[in-house]
Amino acid sequence: MSKRVVMTGNETVAEAVRQINPDVVAAYPITPSTAVVEYISQYVADGLIDTEFVTAESEHSALSACIGAAAGGGRVMNATSAQGLALMWEMLYIASAMRLPMILAVVNRALSGPINIHGDHSDTMGARDCGWIQLYSENCQEVYDNMLQAVRISEHIDVRTPVIVALDGFITSHAIDTLETERDEDVKRFIGDYITLNSILDTKNVVTYGAIDFQDYYFEHKRQQLEGLHKSAEIIKSVGEEFGRTFGREYGFFEGYKLDDAEYAIVAMNSAAGTIKTVIDDLREEGVKAGLLKLRVFRPFPAAEIAEALKTMKVVAILDRTSTAGAQGGPLFSEIRSALYSESSRPGIVNYIYGLGGKDLTPEHIRYVYDTLRRIDRTGKIDRLVDYLNLREEGGQD
Amino acid sequence: MAKLKDLALREERLIGGHRLCPGCGHSIAVRQILSTVENPVVIANATGCFEVCTTIFPYSAWKTPWIHSAFENAAATASGIEAMYRSLKRQGKINPEKETKFMAIGGDGGTYDIGLQSLSGAMERGHNMVYVCSDNEAYMNTGGQRSSATPYGAYTTTTPVGKIKKGKQQFRKDLTQIMVSHNIPYIAQASPARWKDLTNKASKAFDVEGPAFLNILSVCPTDWKIVPSMGLRITQIAHDTCFWPLYEVENGRYKINYKPKNKLPIEEWLKPQGRFKHLLRPENKDMVATLQEEVDRRWAELNRLATYEPPNT
Secondary structure: OOEEEEEEHHHHHHHHHHHHOOOEEEEOOOOOOHHHHHHHHHHHHOOOOOOEEEEOOOHHHHHHHHHHHHHOOOOEEEEEOHHHHHHHHHHHHHHHHOOOOOEEEEEEOOOOOOOOOOOOOHHHHHOOOOOOEEEEOOOHHHHHHHHHHHHHHHHOOOOOOOEEEEEEOOOOOOOEEEEEEOOHHHHHHHHOOOOOOOOOOOOOOOOEEOOEOOOOOHHHHHHHHHHHHHHHHHHHHHHHHHHHHHHOOOOOOEEEEOOOOOOEEEEEOOOHHHHHHHHHHHHHHOOOOEEEEEEOEEEOOOHHHHHHHHOOOOEEEEEEOOOOOOOOOOHHHHHHHHHHOOOOOOOEEEEEEOOHHHOOOOHHHHHHHHHHHHHHHHHOOOOOOEEEEOOOOOOEEO | OOOHHHHHHOOOOEOOOOOOOOOOHHHHHHHHHHOOOOOOEEEEEOOOHHHHHHOEOOOOOEOOOEEOOOOOOHHHHHHHHHHHHHHHHHOOOOOOOOOOEEEEEEEHHHHHHOOHHHHHHHHHHOOOOEEEEEEOOOEHHHOOEOOOOOOOOOOEOOEOEOOOOEOOOOOOOOHHHHHHOOOOOEEEEEOOOOHHHHHHHHHHHHHOOOOEEEEEEOOOHHHHOOOHHHHHHHHHHHHHOOOOOOEEEEOOEEEEOOOOOOOOOOHHHHOOOHHHHHHHOHHHHHHHHHHHHHHHHHHHHHHHHHOOOOOOO
């Protein structure tokens, strides 16, 4: 039995944490994810959860403590944003290389500098190669559902890899949204018991974690890790299907919104999808075959599935909420353009960088993108391969 | 207090075959420390010589659970393990026969410098762990660069002896005093040169509820530039000159554990070590005097603190 509730994104993360009831949370507060840590503290203070909460003195230590705790053989969670994730950077790679299951909720925020507290994806995109699974969430419902599924994915015996669940700073973290939550006992049944493997607290079967790997082993171990991450794709898929059977909300690698018969598609992640869907509805009424591919799983990157979904489009715009300095467009653009390369017929493709530091993305901007896609289709000419949306400068569309 | 022959009979948790240099103080100190505790011990080790040399994959010299994750975070990693232990035990998910003890180990780089914040955080939070700083007074794992624990005047590769500057220009940080300011139940300075003192302190450190900190002067024959077999004798001179006083602070009360009958001049500490060779040249006499003055000042201060009676004791 689901229950319709009203919550902010941060409250949703915390509610999922309460239901998951992790053995250890180690975290350090940072805007805009601070409220997650505050809610968890209150749950601990009220005895609502069994969690030991390590109030670390920095995000680096928070993730280090999570690594120690996960090696101790229990459920571990953490939450952060932007600079916090950046400070964790060193430990992100170590957590995934040790194949330690854990969940890190990242409330997306622009990386300094200049300092800014609002939402963009530069933080998680900066961590895209660290070996973690990354799940993105459009709204509170997806935040909640991703949190629960992340437990199953991360702890699966064939995966044993940490998971980031991302949601947009302020837009999702602070705005009040309606969603359906499940009963505690149903959540408990869905996530199951934690399976302890190679615990550092097992003093009879002694393990050494984090031995030094020189040129004779590092490469082989790294390859095993990469293979493991790729294989997690099928687990993500099967967990998403099981979630659908259990709670009636099925998940895949991405959601196609009016995509099947679309001619002009936008690819985006997180909260922008809501705005885009509204514009698509309007355009469809006007007879424009507009569609959306909202990517949920950025790591492991579902290249073949995305290519399959997009190859019949006429023109595609990839929306990146981050800039990749010195690169050929944003990370989503590069990945998708590359995924389409081996298709015999490919759509035209352009990239828009948008929303950096929390800059608004309005229906007018989305409409401009679709208009541009149609113009490209008509003229066969791409003026700017990589462009900016809502940028108050020459070269940008205002 | 345990007898030497009893300690020697305890099962080794750090076994031979590791790649530490002959005469290295780390393994001597840690074996002495681990010999004092009969409970299982889980160790978090910071990056450094000790970590690298004891766990070259596919080998491990550790017969006790051990983890290394990074350089600056041994205390944070240990606090996570200890938190998981408390959580699982409280929930009845594990039922250990004997209490598990937790230990973090770092060198002076991983403790005085890059890991100071992580250490401070873990101590303030009150995790039940023994933090052991195995202090060999420079970054020896990377070939001997200065740390904030490097003594005044010492040669390191980043405090070379040049025409103008002769070795390190600053006095060493007094980390033990910083740890005293954390008001944790037990803090001590020791060295493997005085095994009875060290094992006694290790035993107390493992016994207290909450955090304990052991600062161990750990000889590095390679970068102190000494004969490996002389390591512990030279370490003893550090005690006899009061350069490295042996003392403990138990619930705020100071106790000096070793007062040399005949306090030796600092030159005795400098003479056998190649890293101080330049200080003994006549033109650098002033530097020796400066060092002596600082050693005397700190020794006097410690003696003053040792007379202090905390209220309600």
